[in-house]
Amino acid sequence: MEVLKATFPHLAHLDIALGFLYPTLGVDIVPPPPISKKTIELGVKLAPQNACFPLKVTLGNFLEGIEQGADTVFMVGGVGPCRFGYYGEIQKVILEDMGHRIKFVLLDHPRYGFRRFLDALRSMTGGRFSFIRAKRAAILAWRILRFTEELEGYLRDLRARTWDPQQLETMVTQSLHRLRQVSSPVALDSLCREVRGEISLLPKDNTRDHLRVGIVGEVYVAQERRINFDVERLLGSLGVRVHNSVSTVEYLLHALPFFKSTEKLEAWRLARPYLNRFIGGEGIDSVGSTVRYAHQGYDGVVHLYPFTCMPEVVAKGIMGEVGRDYDLPLLHLAIDEHAGEAGLVTRVEAFVDVLERRRKFGRKKLGVGG
């Protein structure tokens, strides 16, 4: 069997984990270049005009990966009702119509044919499938992914609190870079220990009670900072401690059979008085996480989603009621190729202003802004 040269879509730091996993399984990979203006332009030009933004960006990833020599595309599907499950089908047809002779491996739900599912799984694991080796590799890849999210968490929480945010960013970037070289559990453990130690030694500003803002929204836009204009960093630079309720780890965990993400289940329980059913995507998580942030006494919630995202638009309507009930300011940011950075920055700055004033003059004196 010939070795596939596969490319895949970017999602935050997923490429680091996959960059370890695939070669171990015997698949050559061509990671797409980091998401750039060009990626977005390529995707926007070819994708359906009214499709949601992540479809366009991931299509751009595939095209750039193919440009770099990939002959196979790995994509996952789903059973709906959110549009994400149908991305692969559309992207495949678009690439075919462009005349690319590539293999499109769509890992879909076994509902669409169990053999097709197994075939896709086999292609994605390099054909020569050894359960023990695959399991070992998958566990380490999983831990690498979890550590990338831990690093991101430090950034969110500490940016506003450390005296030198630049130093923190450099440390995280370097750690991510070193993480790419990790090839054994022992190496990962020692790297984790070292990084955690370094970060705990950073001088922090504990004199001030910082504003706290939670982020909810669609899994792709809420995490991919090359798309969302790095809202977390902007908030950090305005002196806000940020927590992001969206996580690839939790998302994948929930998609796996026999596992359930406790964090998601809790959010679903909290959402019940407002929305008592799964409506696809992260709609119900957004509502539930907003309620949780309200309970935890956060100062505000930023809602990030692709423009026209179906579950998030429903969630947006319902979150308004949550905001009124708990007197919690919300900022909804819809992102697509037309979103401008200047407008977004202005809105976030105004939002933080409102939060600061509410702290200063007491909550009830100002209406729910955002």
Add this chain to the structure above:
Amino acid sequence: MKIGIPRGLLFYRFYALWKTFLEELGQEVLVSPPTSKPIIQQGLTHAVEEVCFPAKVYLGHCHFLKDQVDMILIPRVVSFHRGEYNCPKILGLPDLTRSLFGIAPERMIDDEINMRERGIVGWRKGFFSIGQRFVTSERKIAKALEKAETAHRAYRDSLRQGILPETVIDGQPPLPDHAEKVLLLGHAYLASDSYINMNLIHRISGLGFSIITPDMLDQEGLRRHLPGRTKPSFWTMSNEILASALYVLREKPSAIKGFVHLMSFECGPDSLVGELVGRWLKRDKHFLPYLKLEIDEHTGEAGMLTRLEAFVDMMKWRHGSLESHLSASRPS
């Protein structure tokens, strides 16, 4: 009790079923009037900006009804076909309406109707839980559901014969039958509401073509066209659209001269399904003219008419019987 049914979204599918079911249970039913400017205005004022146009219209109907009835029927129709879904907006509709208008939970019939996993069992379960709000006897509910299903089949049969929903529901005069047809792809709530679609069907008829909608084709037969190389979508109504397009592409019925795809601007499923249909058509060697009409609250009537006339010219030109309909080319 007086129960309101908003005229929008799935109403055009389940009109007879819902109405008969509630009336058989001894309730008075009030259907909101045909869509009008004030109704749309209420929907636009209260809805979330980015929700699709048909949902905004639906919310306008809910606003119209909410103070005139004791209860309002907004069932959570998760799925009316095994293994498939409705779009997230329809799934979240009861919660969205409640949040936006502050309707008390006991004034809303929002029971879940879900055939996705358990097929007919899930269907019955949904209607039984609606029925139990009014009567205690399960036999009575079963009888009402049976009558409602009979009415539903009769309604669907008359649609299949080419009678438009507005003819059945409001007794509007039927349209003349032309030999040449246009396949009108699009959700029933766009195609059937002549206020939203700016009288599209009447205009096409005036230009000498009859329309065929997915509702007029045999549903079970259509679904045979779905499997194969393409992955079916997971939205029931989108699958009906995809299957209708595939049926025409494969069987090539000679009466059908072109495709009009009516979609709403912010519709998620349409944005993907429309692209697929357009690409399939282009791959076809003798591809039929295809007109994609996107509508929302900002759509102008004049622009739509011009495009429609150009499209009809295109079909006639292909057919060798061109006599321009373009307003601009007519001598004044």
